[in-house]
Amino acid sequence: MSDRFDCKNCDESLYGRKYIQVEEKPHCIPCYDRLYANTCQQCKEIIGHNAKELFYENRHYHEHCFRCFRCDRSLADEPFTSQDDGLVCSDCYCNEFSSKCVACDKTVMPGSKMLEYDGATWHEDCFVCHGCEKPIGAEAFIPDSNNYYCVPCYEGRVAPQCSHCKKALTKGGVTYKDKVWHKECFFCTGCKALLAGQPFTSQGESPYCVKCFSSLYAKKCAGCNTAITGFGDGKYISFEDRQWHQPCFKCSRCSVSLVGSGFFPDRDQILCTDCNNDD
Missing domain, CATH: 2.10.110.10 (Cysteine Rich Protein)
Incomplete structure (x- = not known):
């Protein structure tokens, strides 16, 4: 009597039937599909052992399900990208999702090198210095009046020069x-x-x-004999060849403020009306 040759999962005989070995253990086709086959990301059906299977970013697809979710074209032999959980062919992605280069007005293709700044997008080769017209790439740049300059051009052509050292500011x-x-x-x-x-x-x-x-x-105040600088002293008053801080402009005898009032010069003194009348 010959040895039994059974499916390791359901124990049914495999004589005369197709089977698939998993870790050297035979499985009938129904058990293999149920236990080991992947589920299609698109149609959610099992991808059977005899079906062509495509794989992308930990997701599995039937060959006929591997399609652009916008135009439904097959992506099996086409360049594509992913948008959210769906696959998109390059044409649909460019038409609906890609930015346009502000320099050449052409689409920035998925996967190509680009630069973004202040809400605008450039192809890497289109983002050039307004001065020398060389691509800026990943180098530092300085914006000025809707133009962009590499640092040497900005310092040499645009930046103001320091009045002391004459170098770019x-x-x-x-x-x-x-x-x-x-x-x-x-x-x-x-x-x-x-x-x-x-x-x-x-x-x-x-x-x-x-x-x-x-x-x-600075001129000296005739009242306190300190400098009149205009810093923290407020306004000052000038009469003939003498100047006073405003708080210092007062009668030489009674010390009443003479700001906005009549006064009388008396040699080196200034007198209010009352003191002058007392004389």
């Missing part, structure tokens, strides 16, 4: 009297202290900090 800086400086180049002509973010004034074309300007150029 690409970010930050200080603007004063229609001229620009790097922050580290804008310093007091007297003591060389940096002036960016600090109160300052100028004498001619030269900037000075308050301390240097006060000691070198």
